Amino acid sequence: MNEKVAVAGKIEIRINEAWCKGCAICVEFCPQDVLVMENGVAQVCNLEACTACGLCELRCPDFAITVKKG
Amino acid sequence: MFDYETYLRTSKMPLIWCAGCGDGIVLKAMLRAIHKLGLEKDKICMVSGIGCSSRLTGYVDFNTLHTTHGRAITFATGIKMARPELHVIVVTGDGDATAIGGNHYIHAARRNIDLTVILFNNNIYGMTGGQVSPTTPLGKFASTAPYGNFENSFNISGLALAAGASFVARSTVYHATQLEKYVEKAILKKGFSVVEVITQCPTTYGRRNREGTAVDMMLAQKENSIPVSRARTMSEEELEGKIVTGILVDTEKPECRSEYQKIIDRFSQPTGSVETKR
Numbered sequence: 001m002n003e004k005v006a007v008a009g010k011i012e013i014r015i016n017e018a019w020c021k022g023c024a025i026c027v028e029f030c031p032q033d034v035l036v037m038e039n040g041v042a043q044v045c046n047l048e049a050c051t052a053c054g055l056c057e058l059r060c061p062d063f064a065i066t067v068k069k070g
Numbered sequence: 071m072f073d074y075e076t077y078l079r080t081s082k083m084p085l086i087w088c089a090g091c092g093d094g095i096v097l098k099a100m101l102r103a104i105h106k107l108g109l110e111k112d113k114i115c116m117v118s119g120i121g122c123s124s125r126l127t128g129y130v131d132f133n134t135l136h137t138t139h140g141r142a143i144t145f146a147t148g149i150k151m152a153r154p155e156l157h158v159i160v161v162t163g164d165g166d167a168t169a170i171g172g173n174h175y176i177h178a179a180r181r182n183i184d185l186t187v188i189l190f191n192n193n194i195y196g197m198t199g200g201q202v203s204p205t206t207p208l209g210k211f212a213s214t215a216p217y218g219n220f221e222n223s224f225n226i227s228g229l230a231l232a233a234g235a236s237f238v239a240r241s242t243v244y245h246a247t248q249l250e251k252y253v254e255k256a257i258l259k260k261g262f263s264v265v266e267v268i269t270q271c272p273t274t275y276g277r278r279n280r281e282g283t284a285v286d287m288m289l290a291q292k293e294n295s296i297p298v299s300r301a302r303t304m305s306e307e308e309l310e311g312k313i314v315t316g317i318l319v320d321t322e323k324p325e326c327r328s329e330y331q332k333i334i335d336r337f338s339q340p341t342g343s344v345e346t347k348r
Contacts, residue, residue: 019083023090023272028285058246059288061094062085063074 006044010070011052017041020064026056035065077101077111079131086125090284092243092269093123093190099246100159100188101130103253115156117146119166122197122271123190126161140171143178146185154327157186157257164191165203168226172204179233179262183326186256187264189226192271200274207311211278227266231319236261238318242268242291245315252317261325268313 002017013034022040032049035042035056042065044050052069078101087093104114114132118124119142127134133156137145146160167175167189178185193210195201200213204224211218231238237259239252249267256263270276270287281287291313298316301309 019085021084021089023284025090025285025288029288058098059095059243061087061091061098063078063083063094063098 004043006047008047008050011047011050012068012070013044013047013050014066014068015042015044016064019062021062023061025059025061026065029055029059031055072102072105074098074101077104077131079129082129085129087122088196088271088273090270090272090287091122091196092192092267092271092284092288093126095243095246096123096188096190096249096267096269097126097129099250100253102250103257106250106254107257109157109257113155113157114159115146115149115153116159116161117142117149118161119163119171120197121163121166121195122192123161123163123269124166140166140169140174142166143171143174143185143187147174147178147181147183150183150185150327151330154184154331158184159257160185160187162187162189163196163203164189164193164205164224164226165195165201168204168224168229176229176233179230179235179264181326182234182236182261182323184260184328185262186253186259187230187262188253188256189264189266190269191226191266192269192275193223194271194275196271196274200278210275213274213278227264227318230262230264230266234262234323235264235319236323236325237263237320238266239264239320240266240268240313240315240318242288242295242313242315243270244288244291245295248315255317255320259320260328261323 004015006013020041027035034046034050036045057067116132117135118127120139142160142162146158150158193205202212202215206219209218227240241249252265256265272284295313295315301314
């Protein structure tokens with residue numbers, strides 16, 4: 001599984017690159033601009049700003065992104 | 071701790087749907103609702119017909135049945151009659167349920183059989199190449215309407231309501247948490263319940279109608295949604311092109327399988343004690 005994990009403090013964002021289709025829904029609906037599209041796959045670019053609101057996970061149609069707050 | 075993967079057949083993934091398709095968002099809302107209700111996986115039977123949305127049953131770890139075009143509700147009716155203890159959930163699309171399966175849809179509503187129908191409305195036959203469906207709005211383009219659709223479209227929630235369903239709600243994939251609540255209520259409802267979900271098809275509908283990306287289509291859902299309470303104060307002209315969201319009906323009425331059980335119970339009594347005459 002091509003999984004990328006970004007951790008900052010208690011927040012952990014996991015992106016399963018094999019399942020991500022690059023629709024950019026997560027990027028557009030993130031209120032803090034934490035995510036960005038890179039080579040057709042979502043990537044974390046500004047993890048410090050993440051509030052773990054989970055809107056990206058809620059609307060990702062492909063189960064490719066998960067947000068956990070420890 | 072909730073994990074979607076508990077309910078998924080991950081070996082079948084990634085999902086077959088196009089990038090930006092809303093169907094996965096509906097699937098997630100359904101899984102959250104099922105988890106919240108604490109239903110056992112083996113007590114759920116999910117039935118689907120043919121179409122993009124109907125591929126959903128391949129990904130979920132319940133008892134599942136992928137049936138013929140338009141006949142998801144008929145198979146589900148049989149399951150409910152034989153195994154009333156199961157939560158029978160039908161996953162279907164606008165073409166599947168209201169075109170080829172239209173007759174089954176209205177008669178299941180009339181019978182008020184205890185099924186939960188999650189109806190994915192993307193206004194098009196996506197999988198087969200973007201043909202006009204009964205919910206393609208007037209004037210919109212499709213592969214079989216290259217000069218614009220000249221037919222009126224169905225209000226499919228209104229159809230279920232008029233035919234006698236005991237619970238009907240409409241939401242969109244943009245409103246994913248609201249959708250989750252409606253799915254939950256629909257499963258709990260004893261009777262025929264329909265949740266119509268407005269979902270985007272960026273590939274065969276959005277592109278042809280210049281509605282932009284999946285994100286643009288979801289933002290349009292947000293812009294065009296009107297809660298049912300406000301819609302009641304608006305005129306038909308004002309509601310043109312709008313999506314009326316909310317619970318359209320939630321009522322109690324005799325349920326088909328329970329009424330059938332009463333007859334079974336009556337004839338299960340010792341011989342000679344049953345009054346068969348009217």
